[in-house]
Each structure stands twice: as C-alpha cells, then as structure tokens.
Amino acid sequence: MMIVMKDGAGEDQITEVIEKLRSVGAEAHLSRGQFKTIIGAIGDREKIFEIPFAAMPGVEEVIPIMKPYKLVSREFHPEGTVVNVGGVRLGEDQFVVIAGPCAVESESQMLAAAKAAKEAGAHMLRGGAFKPRSSPYSFQGLGEEGLRLLDRARDITGLPIVTEVVDVRHVVMVSNYADMLQIGARNMQNFLLLREVGMQSKPVMLKRGLSSTLEELLMAAEYIVRGGNKNVVLCERGIRTFETATRNTLDLSAVPLVKKYSHLPIIVDPSHATGKREAIPALSRGALAVGADGVMIEIHPDPQAALCDGPQSLGLEEFRTLMDELRAVAPPLGRTL
Numbered sequence: 001m002m003i004v005m006k007d008g009a010g011e012d013q014i015t016e017v018i019e020k021l022r023s024v025g026a027e028a029h030l031s032r033g034q035f036k037t038i039i040g041a042i043g044d045r046e047k048i049f050e051i052p053f054a055a056m057p058g059v060e061e062v063i064p065i066m067k068p069y070k071l072v073s074r075e076f077h078p079e080g081t082v083v084n085v086g087g088v089r090l091g092e093d094q095f096v097v098i099a100g101p102c103a104v105e106s107e108s109q110m111l112a113a114a115k116a117a118k119e120a121g122a123h124m125l126r127g128g129a130f131k132p133r134s135s136p137y138s139f140q141g142l143g144e145e146g147l148r149l150l151d152r153a154r155d156i157t158g159l160p161i162v163t164e165v166v167d168v169r170h171v172v173m174v175s176n177y178a179d180m181l182q183i184g185a186r187n188m189q190n191f192l193l194l195r196e197v198g199m200q201s202k203p204v205m206l207k208r209g210l211s212s213t214l215e216e217l218l219m220a221a222e223y224i225v226r227g228g229n230k231n232v233v234l235c236e237r238g239i240r241t242f243e244t245a246t247r248n249t250l251d252l253s254a255v256p257l258v259k260k261y262s263h264l265p266i267i268v269d270p271s272h273a274t275g276k277r278e279a280i281p282a283l284s285r286g287a288l289a290v291g292a293d294g295v296m297i298e299i300h301p302d303p304q305a306a307l308c309d310g311p312q313s314l315g316l317e318e319f320r321t322l323m324d325e326l327r328a329v330a331p332p333l334g335r336t337l
C-alpha cells in the first residue's frame, strides 16, 4: 500500500503514519518528492488494511499497489531514479555509454581498450575479472589481479568502472575496487547474492536473466532495494528464443515497459544480446531511440585474439565510429552524449 501525504504535510503527521505501520509490524519506506511525501507500506496486507490511514491528519490518499514488486514500482516512486556512478548519472538526458572488454585479460589489453574508450567519448569502463562461463574449461577471468588492472584503467582514464561479482564471498572485495557491481544474467535470481549487494553501498547493475520475464527482473531488483541499496540500474541483454541467428534475442520492448512499471534506469547490452558485432551499431541506435538510459558495449584491441566473446566485440576503430554515429543521432531525440 502507498500512503500519499498532502502537500506540506508536517513531519509529525508523517511520523504518526510511520509509527502506526510499525505498530502492526510493517515496514515504512519513505519517498520524498519535490512536493509530496509517499510512504510505502510493506508487511502483512490484512493488518495494514485494517488501519484507517485515509482518516489520519495529513494523508491525501491511500493507494493499494497491485504489482508484486513495490519499492521499485513507479506507483511507489513516480519520479525516475537517477543513479550516480562515480559522477556519471544514469537516468537523465545523457545517454551513458559503457565500454570495455568482456574479460580483463592483461594489462596491455585492458589499458589499450580503456584509453580508446575514453578517447572515443565513453563515460564508463567495463571488464570482467570473474567470468561466469558456460564451460568450466573456458577462461574464468584473472580474479583480484583483474580488479587491480581495472583500478589502474580508472586511474589513467578517470572513468568509473563496472565489473561483475559472481559470489557472495567476493562482494566486499569487488566493491573495494569497483564503482558499480554487475550482477550477471546467470545470477539474476541468486537471491543470496542479491541480498548481499543490497546491503553494500556501491550502485548495482542488474542484468536480465536468460529466460526471465520483466516481472522476474523487477522482483530481483526489489531484493536489492529492499536491502537498503536504492541505486540499481537494470540491463536488457537479450533473452532466449527459438531464433538461432543471434546468440539471444534483444527485447527492446523491455525499455518502454520497464520505464512504465519502474522508476529505475535501464540500459541495453547489444553485445550479449546478439553475439554479433555487425549488429551492435544499429541496435545501439535503437536503444537510444526507444529511450534507454545507456548502452554497454564490448570492445577489444584485437577481437580475433579475445579470450572471451571476440565475435561480438567491436574493434577500437569501430567503436570510435559508433560513438560518432550516436553523437549525431542523439540531439533530435533530446539526448546528449
């Protein structure tokens, strides 16, 4: 349930509502907008509905939330959330471009990609130090050494870093290096991991699961926000369908629908969605056109030699061209790069 307070409702009136909720063992989540304060009530429905909130002083209206997710729903928080990652703001006019290799492979590879990303105008860097691979025989990432190389890439370029965390035991270590933690598609419903990243302070990028509905994605985000971390960015990275021409099928319709259902920013990852570098430029422009808050793109100084996801990685020159194209198409759509 959401309890919408009147414009200018007093602090004592807000506190009174919160205390009433606590008296029946419910949690109160406060959302203070420019004019209105909304109190989200989470707990035993029956008990909450027994309290006559509508009759309490300062209360404008009481709205039941029908969706199973609450804290991430737009009903609860009508204004879009802006997530600040080391000074880069996701959820505003800027179309945020995150670029970097699939995996951190070596110092020379990571720094070459990072410098090229910076020169081309990317806003953030990516790179996997812990790689969740389908085969246990594939390259699994450099681990903490990879995190150190990402740290160095940030020092040199000034760009914030996003990197994946795959294990609850690594959350503290990864958050000591990263500006944003990535939860990969395979871990979207790893609820212990979601809880853990919800209890630390770095922003989280939550990727859509391989075969997950939007409702499941938003329920997964709810775990993180419920833990206290409101800085969640969603990522559409393609879903499994019958199509085999691409690695996955990019569901661009996720962007406008997530924007309708939720206040959280959403970006698009055309690299993992298609597995094909030739599709990346068109789908990046598509992501911009449907209103995504950004894209995450894999790049590599020598894609043929990449230890992971070479066929979907753009070469550094191709990435530069893509950035020029995005810069040209952004202004008529009311976006900046």
Ligand code: PEP
Binding pocket: 102, 128, 132, 164, 183, 184, 185, 186, 207, 237, 269, 272
């Ligand atoms: C990645 O971004 O490195 C990755 C492994 O992607 P996904 O979890 O979407 O497969």
Ligand code: MN
Binding pocket: 102, 103, 272, 298, 308, 309
């Ligand atoms: Mn990859």
